[in-house]
Amino acid sequence: MINVQLEEGGPITQMDESKLREVKSIEHNETNSVHAIEYWLNDRCVHRSVNVHLKKL
């Protein structure tokens, strides 16, 4: 189960992720690297978590 928001401004609820489409992305640049995971229900992203790995100033 993961947290989801099925409509903009709506409550955060939970849903079985097996019913959703998972999309992962990774991006690297000079100051950080970003890992994002999204879960989509049809054409709506209902969950998006992001991990930014900071680098030195």
Place this chain on the structure above:
Amino acid sequence: MANTQELCNSFKTDNMAGNIALGTDTLNAALYLATATINKSTTAYTATGEVTGTNYVAGGVAVTTANPPALDGDTAHFTPSAPIVYSNVTLSTAFDAVLLYRATGLNAVSVHTFSSQTVTAGDFTLTMPTDDGTTGLIRLT
């Protein structure tokens, strides 16, 4: 307008004047919209341009600073000792910066930028680099 990754100028004088003790003072971390202007000239936490959204509290979250500053060769370094986590938030408007600041006094410390992000019913986590003189998050040489 844009956010720029920098050590805040006011931190340099606060540091020399003994107004901020990294590793001892409580630091907070606030997130800023991509349309905000947070940079080396920022002297204190401001709510202007800060993100808003479900489960995000104005002012951000506390930073874990268990490790005091240390010296590695000629370089002093300091890095928060744990990831900074905003849990179960929805932040629908793009944001791209975090301001570290002293919880008491709101003195600005540093601005760290990343590519524009949104979060939906999820966690936003800032993971820290290795705390040494080469990769530490904040370094003074």
